[in-house]
Amino acid sequence: MCPAPVRAHDAAMATKTITDRDDAPDTTAGPVVSVRGLEKRYGGTTVLDGVSFAVEEGELFGLLGTNGAGKTTTVEILQGLRRSDGGRVRVLGLDPATAGDRLRRRIGAQLQDAALPERMRVGEALRFFASLHPAPRPLDELAGEWQLEKLWRRPFSALSGGERQRLFVALALVGRPRLVFLDELTQNLDPVGRRRTWDVVRRVRDGGTTVVLVTHDVEEAERLCDRIVVLDRGRVVAEGTPTSIVRALGGTATVTFTDGDLDVRSLRGLPGVDRVDRHGAVVEVTGTGPVLAHVGAHLVAVDRPADDLAVRLPSLEDRFVALTQEVPA
């Protein structure tokens, strides 16, 4: 199965010193991906405006944004498939603009808009791309992992969207890359396939591969990513763990329970409570901080404990929608 995770500090225990040149590859002296002040314009339209972030070794890093936010342009620049108009980018210590071919042989990439020759069979594709790497993954293992065994002799043109997606991910991983880019990974997958894919992505990360996941799917980013950068109209509008981004929202918690007879005025004085509403028998208390604990304690104290006491906390999706709907200054 997958090898044990390789973390930067573990790896540093058994290393040798070399002299760094600008193009020296595969070093662990800094982040795996470093982006500073990245800019890109198409004609008169600015699509990336000073984007900066870093991806550390072993992370499952998310680039989250709405369609047109600049995510795909960013990862294409990181892979050397597109030129930037400004800023500094280093991937595995290499400049993608000048060492693109060398870099691309060391990373894995599942691209959003890519295809294979229509008559190329699944097995042929795996064999061909594996042959470009010095130590590829065993193909039977890879095919099993991505449910491609039964499709082995099927031509690319006869694959469904989900099957194509699985093949592309397998191709991205065939060379045992240290860093892999997955762009809109679960697009075209059904819910079962989506969850199965998430499990495998976690396993890829657990195997020591750094993963950059490009997605517009907030749930996917929240469930999978260790850290997220939110892009909106070419700018980074939030960065951190999913939890920290939600916390930064400073949003309110909403506590609900059913009690048609409770005098709700008694709730208004509780710490953190901003507002109390009643909708028939349902009481809705909105507030900040540990408002759930205070409401629960109060209901016990007045001997009216509710058996449907529930709280809804702000989600990453709430935060994402708020961030991406703000009009930039």
Added chain:
Amino acid sequence: MTATVTRTVPTRPTAARSGAVWMTLRLAGTELRLLGREKSVIVGLVGFPLITVLVLAGVFGQGPDPDFGGVSPDDHYLVGYIGVVLASLGVATIPVHLATHRELGVLRRYRAAGLSARVVVAAQVLLGAVLGTVAASVVLLVGSLVYGLPAPEDPLGALGWYLAGLACFVALGVALGSLARTGRSAAALGNLVFIPMFLLGGGGPPRAVMSSTMQTISDVLPLSHVVGGLRQAWLGTTDDPHVLWWPVVVAAVAVALAVRSGRRRPS
């Protein structure tokens, strides 16, 4: 400026797997196998020149003819059609193949796997060389069996002209395929170039019956020189232009254009 850093993994893949030659061979081999499944390519590549040469040879007869430099029309066309199949391959088949790859995102997939523009171009050239040789061999075989085509007077010269033609048209095809955005535009561009080149460059009427304007146009077409060179080396006729450096220059310019285009527009 130097700095101390640490290295944790092997920095270079083994030479056998990462070399440009290996990648070129792998890519060309894979693409060749896939093209072998495309019946339309095979039929177009071999069927078109064969049918045309059989019709023309049948129309103009098999006796010596002064309009054909004193040789029989069937020999004249058969030898010339070695050049024509190369032009057909280069200008009408390769560009469509390459542009369709770009349109569908196949080139993008290749680039993402670390296959450089140089490797992709070289693989297409190699692929074209193999296909061109197969198609030319079929024409020669049919010519020998059906019309008793004689052996070349200057075999080395004929080989040299064949190689020059191969280089010229395969490179031209790769360049056109690199410039075209879609398979459809490549097909239109290919036909636009191929049809006049075919008619005035050795596949149509003999030079002796062309108007002076047609002859002037014919003189700048690389196909005229390849066909003229082949006829001169094979049959000893010197009616057609045959300047060897011209197709070689066209090949060099086309390769440079293709590589430049591949670098500027990788996907």
